[in-house]
Amino acid sequence: MTTPAEIQFKDVDLDAVATITGKLAVFVGDNGKLDAGARKVNTLTRKALTRFVESEKFEKMSTGDVAAINFPVGLAAETVLVAKLSRRPSTEEARKAGAKLAKAQGDEDLTVLAGNIARADEIALGLALRGYKFDTHKTGDKTPAGAVTFMVSNPEEVAKSAAPMAAIAEGVFFTRDLTNEPANVLTTDDFAARLAAMHELGLEVEILEEDDLERLGMGSLLCVGQGSDSPSKIVVMSWNGGGDEAPFALVGKGVVFDTGGISLKTAAGMEDMTMDMGGAGVVAGVMRTLALRKAKANVVGLVGLVENMPSGNAVRPGDVVKSMKGDTIEVINTDAEGRLVLADVMWYAQERFKPVGMINLATLTGAILVALGHENAGVFSNSDELSESFIKAASLEGEGAWRMPMGKAYDDLLKSRIADMKNIGGRVAGSITAAQFLQRFVKDDVPWCHLDIAGVASVKSETALAPAGATGWGVMALNRLIADKFEG
Ligand code: BES
Numbered sequence: 001m002t003t004p005a006e007i008q009f010k011d012v013d014l015d016a017v018a019t020i021t022g023k024l025a026v027f028v029g030d031n032g033k034l035d036a037g038a039r040k041v042n043t044l045t046r047k048a049l050t051r052f053v054e055s056e057k058f059e060k061m062s063t064g065d066v067a068a069i070n071f072p073v074g075l076a077a078e079t080v081l082v083a084k085l086s087r088r089p090s091t092e093e094a095r096k097a098g099a100k101l102a103k104a105q106g107d108e109d110l111t112v113l114a115g116n117i118a119r120a121d122e123i124a125l126g127l128a129l130r131g132y133k134f135d136t137h138k139t140g141d142k143t144p145a146g147a148v149t150f151m152v153s154n155p156e157e158v159a160k161s162a163a164p165m166a167a168i169a170e171g172v173f174f175t176r177d178l179t180n181e182p183a184n185v186l187t188t189d190d191f192a193a194r195l196a197a198m199h200e201l202g203l204e205v206e207i208l209e210e211d212d213l214e215r216l217g218m219g220s221l222l223c224v225g226q227g228s229d230s231p232s233k234i235v236v237m238s239w240n241g242g243g244d245e246a247p248f249a250l251v252g253k254g255v256v257f258d259t260g261g262i263s264l265k266t267a268a269g270m271e272d273m274t275m276d277m278g279g280a281g282v283v284a285g286v287m288r289t290l291a292l293r294k295a296k297a298n299v300v301g302l303v304g305l306v307e308n309m310p311s312g313n314a315v316r317p318g319d320v321v322k323s324m325k326g327d328t329i330e331v332i333n334t335d336a337e338g339r340l341v342l343a344d345v346m347w348y349a350q351e352r353f354k355p356v357g358m359i360n361l362a363t364l365t366g367a368i369l370v371a372l373g374h375e376n377a378g379v380f381s382n383s384d385e386l387s388e389s390f391i392k393a394a395s396l397e398g399e400g401a402w403r404m405p406m407g408k409a410y411d412d413l414l415k416s417r418i419a420d421m422k423n424i425g426g427r428v429a430g431s432i433t434a435a436q437f438l439q440r441f442v443k444d445d446v447p448w449c450h451l452d453i454a455g456v457a458s459v460k461s462e463t464a465l466a467p468a469g470a471t472g473w474g475v476m477a478l479n480r481l482i483a484d485k486f487e488g
Pocket residue numbers: 258260276333335336337338363364365366367424430454455
């Protein structure tokens with residue numbers, strides 16, 4: 001497992017600045033004002049910072065940007081990193097500054113002269129998140145990550161406010177690791193074992209095997225995995241930190257690989273379907289964060305783990321299957337498999353836990369990429385209240401989310417000649433008809449959101465807080481939603 005850099009918070013020792021090795025970071029206000037640490041570095045370097053601040057380069061930097069001054073005179077450090085940051089940065093600006101420091105850090109040790117800068121905890125979170133590297137499958141020498149030390153005027157206080165941030169970073173890293181992992185490593189068995197290991201953190205973890213799912217009548221979920229040699233499973237993770245109230249439910253699509261099945265996908269880009277368990281990955285990451293920060297809330301996370309493969313016993317287009325709810329489904333396209341999995345997991349979650357609300361996450365449709373690109377997840381909901389509070393939490397965390405419409409006319413597109421419904425709606429409004437399909441398995445009195453994360457779960461080029469690959473989108477938004485809703 002990849003773990004975030006452990007960040008030390010220490011007292012400021014300006015007398016030590018000259019002898020600190022590795023990289024040294026200082027902060028300069030938008031107005032060019034040097035704080036105490038920067039002033040010390042300026043004196044030692046015979047006014048290198050004054051010259052820098054007066055340069056056009058500094059003027060062109062926006063808040064949160066970082067520039068490097070290499071091999072400065074008067075310091076043992078090989079580089080001074082100058083972060084431009086306003087005195088009262090927003091969360092996003094503070095995290096961005098931290099992320100840019102992580103990028104500039106490379107493999108060296110980094111000492112951040114933070115003094116009494118505002119949002120040192122958020123700067124540290126940005127640094128930790130952008131420091132993620134998925135190199136488990138690279139052989140050869142791996143340089144260990146450099147150490148990170150913050151020199152702050154109030155180390156105990158900052159360490160305390162940074163503790164929940166460390167829990168967030170670890171949850172995000174867990175999601176990214178799961179989502180980046182190739183499908184020959186992250187099989188359904190391996191995935192379940194990684195979740196079971198979270199028992200150590202105080203989570204209750206239960207695994208439902210294929211015979212259990214058969215007994216529950218989950219013909220919809222089971223048909224997806226029936227062509228694979230890997231057994232289908234549901235994993236239930238419970239965090240009970242909040243007394244006796246009914247829990248909030250999170251449900252994730254965990255297709256460890258999606259070939260499309262008999263409705264086989266084309267070769268180009270099929271390797272990306274290792275990330276088709278991204279929804280389950282987010283659920284797992286949120287549960288990890290909640291456990292690590294001992295959240296005062298009751299949350300249950302359920303993931304449906306299956307592999308969608310073509311084979312002699314795979315489900316065929318035209319087959320009719322029966323869901324746990326009892327509704328029958330005509331499988332028109334075996335590549336619309338995520339909704340078949342979620343239908344049974346969501347129904348089970350509601351029957352067993354009577355949740356106060358439910359959010360499901362899924363890399364569900366390519367159509368959401370066409371609509372929203374990599375900037376926003378699609379939000380589909382039967383509740384203005386829940387969807388608005390989720391979108392607000394996401395926006396505060398810098399995670400894009402956009403509400404999409406639903407309605408009866410879309411639902412009508414799912415009518416089947418021979419069964420209760422088809423699993424696809426046709427060519428138009430593909431993301432919406434997928435959401436309508438899911439809503440058929442949501443009880444009327446359960447506030448519910450479906451998050452289509454096909455565009456945001458994994459990206460080809462780096463984002464502000466993540467290198468290319470899995471982003472961990474949604475862990476921070478859901479963690480905040482739960483904190484605001486149940487721990488306020
Ligand atoms: N896992 C895919 C959706 C997807 C596509 C995720 C691209 C990430 C990137 C999903 O199972 C799928 O194949 N959906 C089909 C549905 C169609 C058959 C109605 C799609 O989007 O093409």
